[in-house]
Amino acid sequence: MNWDIFIAPYAQVVEELKVKLKGMRRQFEYEMEQSPIEFVTGRVKPKSSIIEKARRKAINPENIEKELQDIAGVRVVCQFVDDIYAVVDMLKNRHDFDIVEEKDYITRKKDSGYRSYHVIINYPVETIHGEKIVLAEIQIRTLAMNFWATNEHSLNYKYAGKIPTEVKSRLKRAAEAAFQLDEEMSKIKSEIQEAQKVFLRKEDKKKEPKKG
Ligand SMILES: Nc1nc2c(ncn2[C@@H]2O[C@H](COP(=O)(O)OP(=O)(O)OP(=O)(O)O)[C@@H](O)[C@H]2O)c(=O)[nH]1
Ligand SMILES: Nc1ncnc2c1ncn2[C@@H]1O[C@H](COP(=O)(O)OP(=O)(O)OP(=O)(O)O)[C@@H](O)[C@H]1O
Structure with missing residues (x-):
């Protein structure tokens, strides 16, 4: 198998998804002054x-394409x-790919302490x-889940x-602290967003050409 030939469609998918998701972020900023997508x-x-x-999961080389879901991977990082x-709802409303699986490691975190929401898609390239x-x-x-x-x-x-073991239990405590951080930030979300809107408006004003 020629590796470059095998990997090319995956590289294409990653680039296309990045463009599309970054486009969503930009649209949100233009229309609402804030976006659920941070980066x-x-x-x-x-x-x-x-x-x-493939070795760890005992996947035959000929089944890699069907069984390895993360050869092409993108990550959307949010504030809250x-x-x-x-973001998940918006992905569900799109018509350019099909969702094949959702993994909610937020309501059910992994043993390690890992939290994230995963959406597996079939993408036509x-x-x-x-x-x-x-x-x-x-x-x-x-951002907190990503840091952890x-x-x-x-x-x-x-x-x-x-x-x-010692480091593992520290990581579990850190995961709990990240969870608490997310909880606390959610409680003051509207105040944070209001402050960020004012900041954005000030930045935009600075960019405007001076009159006269
Ligand atoms: N840092 C970190 N990332 C994780 C952890 N668990 C899952 N991930 C990420 O999520 C991806 C998919 O993990 P899973 O949904 O568990 O699915 P999987 O492909 O069977 O992955 P494995 O956990 O590697 O068997 C991984 O490839 C990692 O990028 C974790 O405990 N720590
Ligand atoms: N969906 C994704 N989007 C963006 N970056 C990712 C994604 N999944 C993994 N990464 C990053 O890609 C790099 C390489 O990760 P790699 O694919 O080797 O491991 P992994 O996905 O974390 O683990 P595993 O092989 O156990 O599934 C890491 O920095 C990882 O954080």
Whole structure:
């Protein structure tokens, strides 16, 4: 199998989804002065990670495309927890892909402490050989959930998946603290948003050309 040929449609999907989700963010800012989307990232799963995951999950190489859901992955990071559900609703209303699975690790966090909402989609991508339906994963999480997950990911990498018990329990406590942070911020959401709107208006005024 030629790896570049195999990966090309996934790279295309990641780029297209990033453009579309960033477009949603921009539209929100123009129309409402604020957006449920803080930022969007995306990546094609590295080759070594695909091979390792396929081995870990005992997936036959010929079934990788059907069974590995996150070769193409994008991430939508939001300020507040209810922004996540607003984004999920918007994804459900789109007609350019089909949702095949939803994983709500917010109401049911993982044992590690991980929280996020995952939407798995079938995305039709145009290739030089015609349309190809490709699986992709959209992770939606708050800034606090993202902070936790990024740090936990680094520790998992450092300890090759075997994080010492002491560090693990600190991570669980940190996950609880991130959860509390999200809860508290949600309670003062309207005040924060009002302040951010005033700030945006001031920034826009600065950009206006001076009269006279
Ligand atoms: N940092 C961190 N990320 C996680 C954790 N669990 C899941 N993820 C992320 O979510 C993705 C999908 O995880 P799952 O929904 O559990 O599905 P999966 O593909 O079976 O993944 P595995 O948990 O690796 O078996 C992973 O590839 C990670 O990017 C976690 O405990 N910590
Ligand atoms: N859907 C996604 N969108 C954007 N970035 C992602 C997504 N999923 C993972 N990443 C990031 O891509 C990088 C490589 O992650 P990688 O795919 O190797 O591992 P993983 O998805 O966290 O774990 P696993 O192999 O266990 O599923 C990490 O920085 C990870 O945070």
